[in-house]
Amino acid sequence: MAQQSENKIWFITGSSRGFGKIWTEAALQRGDKVIATARKLSAIAHLNEKYGDNVLTLELDVTDTEKVRTAVQQGYDHFGRLDIVLNNAGYSLVGTIEEASMDNIRKLYETNILGPVAVIQAVLPILRKQGHGHILGTSSNLGHVTLPVIGYYCSSKWAFEALHESLALEVKDFGIKVTIIEPGAYATEFGSKESLQFAAELDIYHDFKSQFFNELGQMQKGDPNATPAAIFSIVDTANPPLRLNLGNGNLSWVRDIYAQRISTWEEWDAISAQAQGLSI
Secondary structure, eight states, rough: OOOOSOOOEEEETTTTHHHHHHHHHHHHHHHHEEEESSSSSGGTTTTHHGGGGGGGEEETTTOOHHHHHHHHHHHHHHHSSOOOOEOOOOOEEETTTTTTHHHHHHHHHIIIIIEEEEHHHHHHHHHHHHHHHEEEEOOOGGGGGGGOOOOHHHHHHHHHHHHHHHHHHHGGGTTTEEEEEEEEEOOOGGGGGGGEEOOOGGGGGHHHHHHHHHHHTOOOOGGGGGOOHOOOOOOHSSOOOEEEEEESSHHHHHHHHHHHHHHHHHHHEEEEEEEHHOOO
Protein backbone atom coordinates (compact mmCIF):
# COMPACT_ATOMS: atom_id res chain seq x y z
CA MET A 1 0.00 0.00 0.00
CA ALA A 2 1.30 3.47 -0.91
CA GLN A 3 2.51 5.55 2.00
CA GLN A 4 3.95 9.04 1.98
CA SER A 5 6.99 8.97 4.28
CA GLU A 6 7.98 12.62 3.92
CA ASN A 7 7.23 15.70 1.91
CA LYS A 8 8.58 15.45 -1.60
CA ILE A 9 10.26 17.94 -3.89
CA TRP A 10 8.93 18.08 -7.44
CA PHE A 11 10.29 19.60 -10.67
CA ILE A 12 7.36 20.07 -13.05
CA THR A 13 7.30 21.38 -16.61
CA GLY A 14 4.12 22.83 -18.10
CA SER A 15 2.71 23.94 -14.73
CA SER A 16 0.42 26.61 -16.13
CA ARG A 17 -2.29 24.53 -17.82
CA GLY A 18 -4.02 21.18 -17.88
CA PHE A 19 -2.67 18.31 -15.84
CA GLY A 20 0.50 20.23 -15.04
CA LYS A 21 -1.49 22.96 -13.32
CA ILE A 22 -3.70 20.51 -11.44
CA TRP A 23 -0.85 18.27 -10.28
CA THR A 24 1.33 21.24 -9.29
CA GLU A 25 -1.37 22.67 -7.05
CA ALA A 26 -2.32 19.26 -5.68
CA ALA A 27 1.30 18.56 -4.67
CA LEU A 28 1.55 21.94 -2.97
CA GLN A 29 -1.78 21.48 -1.22
CA ARG A 30 -0.61 18.26 0.38
CA GLY A 31 2.51 19.97 1.70
CA ASP A 32 5.09 19.00 -0.92
CA LYS A 33 7.48 21.53 -2.44
CA VAL A 34 7.44 22.26 -6.15
CA ILE A 35 9.73 23.83 -8.70
CA ALA A 36 6.98 24.93 -11.07
CA THR A 37 7.96 25.95 -14.60
CA ALA A 38 6.08 27.43 -17.53
CA ARG A 39 6.87 29.29 -20.72
CA LYS A 40 5.36 32.46 -19.25
CA LEU A 41 6.25 33.22 -15.64
CA SER A 42 3.15 35.39 -15.28
CA ALA A 43 0.97 32.30 -15.76
CA ILE A 44 2.24 30.71 -12.53
CA ALA A 45 3.18 33.80 -10.48
CA HIS A 46 0.06 33.43 -8.33
CA LEU A 47 1.54 30.26 -6.83
CA ASN A 48 4.10 32.33 -4.94
CA GLU A 49 1.43 34.30 -3.12
CA LYS A 50 -0.59 31.20 -2.28
CA TYR A 51 2.16 28.74 -1.31
CA GLY A 52 5.07 30.95 -0.29
CA ASP A 53 8.39 29.20 0.33
CA ASN A 54 7.02 25.83 -0.75
CA VAL A 55 7.14 26.83 -4.41
CA LEU A 56 9.81 28.14 -6.74
CA THR A 57 8.41 29.46 -10.01
CA LEU A 58 10.67 29.58 -13.05
CA GLU A 59 10.19 30.62 -16.65
CA LEU A 60 11.19 27.77 -18.93
CA ASP A 61 10.85 26.82 -22.57
CA VAL A 62 11.86 23.15 -22.69
CA THR A 63 13.14 23.53 -26.24
CA ASP A 64 16.00 25.69 -24.90
CA THR A 65 18.43 23.06 -23.61
CA GLU A 66 20.70 25.51 -21.80
CA LYS A 67 17.76 27.08 -19.96
CA VAL A 68 16.59 23.60 -19.00
CA ARG A 69 19.96 22.87 -17.39
CA THR A 70 19.90 26.22 -15.60
CA ALA A 71 16.36 25.72 -14.29
CA VAL A 72 17.10 22.23 -13.01
CA GLN A 73 20.24 23.40 -11.22
CA GLN A 74 18.47 26.45 -9.81
CA GLY A 75 15.67 24.29 -8.47
CA TYR A 76 18.09 21.80 -6.95
CA ASP A 77 20.17 24.54 -5.35
CA HIS A 78 17.03 26.14 -3.93
CA PHE A 79 15.52 23.06 -2.25
CA GLY A 80 18.61 20.85 -1.96
CA ARG A 81 16.96 17.78 -3.44
CA LEU A 82 14.90 16.51 -6.36
CA ASP A 83 12.53 13.63 -5.65
CA ILE A 84 10.08 13.72 -8.55
CA VAL A 85 10.69 15.06 -12.03
CA LEU A 86 7.48 15.42 -14.03
CA ASN A 87 7.89 15.97 -17.77
CA ASN A 88 4.49 17.40 -18.62
CA ALA A 89 5.03 20.18 -21.18
CA GLY A 90 3.65 19.43 -24.63
CA TYR A 91 1.04 20.24 -27.23
CA SER A 92 -0.80 18.70 -30.17
CA LEU A 93 -0.45 19.41 -33.87
CA VAL A 94 -3.77 19.24 -35.71
CA GLY A 95 -3.50 18.27 -39.34
CA THR A 96 -3.33 15.24 -41.59
CA ILE A 97 0.00 13.67 -42.46
CA GLU A 98 -0.09 15.46 -45.83
CA GLU A 99 -1.08 18.86 -44.46
CA ALA A 100 1.61 19.39 -41.83
CA SER A 101 4.71 21.31 -42.89
CA MET A 102 8.22 20.25 -41.94
CA ASP A 103 8.39 23.31 -39.68
CA ASN A 104 5.16 22.22 -37.94
CA ILE A 105 6.57 18.75 -37.36
CA ARG A 106 9.99 19.89 -36.13
CA LYS A 107 8.48 22.27 -33.59
CA LEU A 108 6.18 19.55 -32.26
CA TYR A 109 9.01 17.06 -31.84
CA GLU A 110 11.27 19.69 -30.27
CA THR A 111 8.69 20.28 -27.53
CA ASN A 112 7.19 16.81 -27.10
CA ILE A 113 10.34 14.70 -27.48
CA LEU A 114 13.56 16.72 -27.36
CA GLY A 115 12.30 18.93 -24.52
CA PRO A 116 11.66 16.00 -22.18
CA VAL A 117 15.01 14.48 -23.18
CA ALA A 118 16.73 17.75 -22.22
CA VAL A 119 15.07 17.62 -18.80
CA ILE A 120 15.99 13.98 -18.29
CA GLN A 121 19.62 14.55 -19.25
CA ALA A 122 19.80 17.56 -16.92
CA VAL A 123 18.37 15.77 -13.88
CA LEU A 124 20.08 12.39 -14.16
CA PRO A 125 23.47 13.46 -12.69
CA ILE A 126 21.63 14.89 -9.68
CA LEU A 127 19.40 11.84 -9.20
CA ARG A 128 22.36 9.48 -9.54
CA LYS A 129 24.31 11.42 -6.94
CA GLN A 130 21.32 11.31 -4.59
CA GLY A 131 20.82 7.61 -5.22
CA HIS A 132 17.11 8.09 -5.70
CA GLY A 133 14.52 9.91 -7.78
CA HIS A 134 11.35 9.25 -9.77
CA ILE A 135 10.92 10.47 -13.34
CA LEU A 136 7.31 10.79 -14.50
CA GLY A 137 6.38 11.45 -18.10
CA THR A 138 2.95 12.59 -19.23
CA SER A 139 2.20 10.56 -22.32
CA SER A 140 -1.27 9.52 -23.53
CA ASN A 141 -3.29 6.45 -24.39
CA LEU A 142 -2.34 7.60 -27.91
CA GLY A 143 1.14 6.36 -27.10
CA HIS A 144 -0.20 2.90 -28.03
CA VAL A 145 -3.01 3.59 -30.47
CA THR A 146 -3.58 6.27 -33.08
CA LEU A 147 -6.21 8.60 -34.41
CA PRO A 148 -6.27 10.40 -37.76
CA VAL A 149 -5.73 14.18 -37.98
CA ILE A 150 -3.44 14.16 -34.92
CA GLY A 151 -1.08 11.49 -36.22
CA TYR A 152 2.03 13.54 -35.56
CA TYR A 153 1.00 14.04 -31.94
CA CYS A 154 0.41 10.29 -31.66
CA SER A 155 3.84 9.62 -33.16
CA SER A 156 5.48 11.94 -30.62
CA LYS A 157 3.87 9.97 -27.81
CA TRP A 158 4.98 6.65 -29.30
CA ALA A 159 8.54 8.01 -29.27
CA PHE A 160 8.01 9.37 -25.75
CA GLU A 161 6.96 5.91 -24.56
CA ALA A 162 9.98 4.20 -26.14
CA LEU A 163 12.42 6.69 -24.65
CA HIS A 164 11.04 6.26 -21.14
CA GLU A 165 10.93 2.47 -21.42
CA SER A 166 14.60 2.38 -22.41
CA LEU A 167 15.41 4.92 -19.70
CA ALA A 168 13.79 2.77 -17.02
CA LEU A 169 16.13 -0.12 -17.86
CA GLU A 170 19.19 2.12 -17.98
CA VAL A 171 18.74 3.87 -14.62
CA LYS A 172 17.19 1.16 -12.46
CA ASP A 173 20.53 0.22 -10.88
CA PHE A 174 21.02 3.85 -9.78
CA GLY A 175 17.89 3.75 -7.65
CA ILE A 176 15.95 5.89 -10.16
CA LYS A 177 12.36 4.98 -11.01
CA VAL A 178 10.44 5.80 -14.18
CA THR A 179 6.68 5.90 -14.75
CA ILE A 180 4.80 6.82 -17.91
CA ILE A 181 1.41 8.44 -17.21
CA GLU A 182 -1.13 7.68 -19.95
CA PRO A 183 -4.31 9.79 -19.70
CA GLY A 184 -7.28 9.15 -21.92
CA ALA A 185 -9.72 11.91 -22.87
CA TYR A 186 -10.04 14.55 -20.15
CA ALA A 187 -11.71 17.95 -19.96
CA THR A 188 -8.50 19.95 -19.61
CA GLU A 189 -7.21 23.02 -21.44
CA PHE A 190 -5.39 20.65 -23.80
CA GLY A 191 -7.90 21.58 -26.47
CA SER A 192 -7.25 25.31 -26.05
CA LYS A 193 -5.44 27.45 -28.61
CA GLU A 194 -2.36 27.51 -26.37
CA SER A 195 -2.16 23.70 -26.46
CA LEU A 196 -2.94 23.20 -30.14
CA GLN A 197 -1.20 24.13 -33.34
CA PHE A 198 -2.99 23.85 -36.67
CA ALA A 199 -1.43 22.89 -39.98
CA ALA A 200 -2.54 24.60 -43.19
CA GLU A 201 -5.68 22.92 -44.52
CA LEU A 202 -6.19 21.14 -47.82
CA ASP A 203 -9.76 21.16 -49.12
CA ILE A 204 -9.70 17.46 -49.93
CA TYR A 205 -9.66 16.61 -46.20
CA HIS A 206 -12.38 19.04 -45.15
CA ASP A 207 -15.25 16.53 -44.90
CA PHE A 208 -13.08 13.87 -43.30
CA LYS A 209 -11.83 16.26 -40.63
CA SER A 210 -15.30 17.65 -39.97
CA GLN A 211 -16.56 14.14 -39.25
CA PHE A 212 -13.53 13.44 -37.06
CA PHE A 213 -14.01 16.59 -34.96
CA ASN A 214 -17.71 15.84 -34.60
CA GLU A 215 -16.96 12.36 -33.26
CA LEU A 216 -14.23 13.74 -31.02
CA GLY A 217 -16.62 16.30 -29.57
CA GLN A 218 -19.03 13.55 -28.55
CA MET A 219 -16.37 11.58 -26.70
CA GLN A 220 -16.94 11.34 -22.96
CA LYS A 221 -14.21 13.22 -21.10
CA GLY A 222 -13.01 12.55 -17.58
CA ASP A 223 -12.66 15.05 -14.76
CA PRO A 224 -8.97 16.02 -14.51
CA ASN A 225 -9.44 17.06 -10.89
CA ALA A 226 -10.04 13.39 -10.06
CA THR A 227 -6.49 12.42 -11.12
CA PRO A 228 -4.12 13.66 -8.36
CA ALA A 229 -4.86 10.72 -6.03
CA ALA A 230 -3.69 8.31 -8.73
CA ILE A 231 -0.48 10.30 -9.26
CA PHE A 232 0.22 10.36 -5.53
CA SER A 233 -0.33 6.61 -5.34
CA ILE A 234 2.43 6.19 -7.92
CA VAL A 235 4.98 8.52 -6.32
CA ASP A 236 4.33 7.28 -2.80
CA THR A 237 4.70 3.56 -3.48
CA ALA A 238 8.03 1.76 -3.18
CA ASN A 239 7.55 -0.12 -6.44
CA PRO A 240 5.76 2.05 -9.00
CA PRO A 241 4.72 0.59 -12.35
CA LEU A 242 6.37 1.58 -15.60
CA ARG A 243 2.99 2.61 -16.99
CA LEU A 244 -0.22 3.95 -15.46
CA ASN A 245 -3.46 4.44 -17.37
CA LEU A 246 -5.64 7.35 -16.30
CA GLY A 247 -9.29 6.84 -17.13
CA ASN A 248 -11.53 3.81 -17.47
CA GLY A 249 -11.61 3.36 -21.24
CA ASN A 250 -7.94 3.05 -22.08
CA LEU A 251 -7.34 -0.60 -21.29
CA SER A 252 -10.19 -1.99 -23.39
CA TRP A 253 -9.18 0.14 -26.39
CA VAL A 254 -5.51 -0.87 -26.17
CA ARG A 255 -6.43 -4.51 -25.60
CA ASP A 256 -8.60 -4.54 -28.75
CA ILE A 257 -5.92 -2.86 -30.86
CA TYR A 258 -3.20 -5.26 -29.75
CA ALA A 259 -5.49 -8.24 -30.36
CA GLN A 260 -5.88 -7.04 -33.95
CA ARG A 261 -2.13 -6.58 -34.33
CA ILE A 262 -1.31 -10.01 -32.92
CA SER A 263 -3.91 -11.59 -35.19
CA THR A 264 -2.32 -9.97 -38.24
CA TRP A 265 1.21 -10.96 -37.18
CA GLU A 266 0.07 -14.54 -36.65
CA GLU A 267 -1.71 -14.63 -40.00
CA TRP A 268 1.51 -13.61 -41.76
CA ASP A 269 3.92 -15.46 -39.50
CA ALA A 270 4.85 -18.09 -42.09
CA ILE A 271 5.90 -15.37 -44.53
CA SER A 272 7.75 -13.58 -41.75
CA ALA A 273 9.63 -16.76 -40.80
CA GLN A 274 10.67 -17.37 -44.41
CA ALA A 275 12.19 -13.89 -44.48
CA GLN A 276 14.62 -14.98 -41.76
CA GLY A 277 16.57 -16.88 -44.43
CA LEU A 278 17.36 -19.84 -42.17
CA SER A 279 15.94 -23.35 -42.23
CA ILE A 280 13.79 -24.14 -39.20
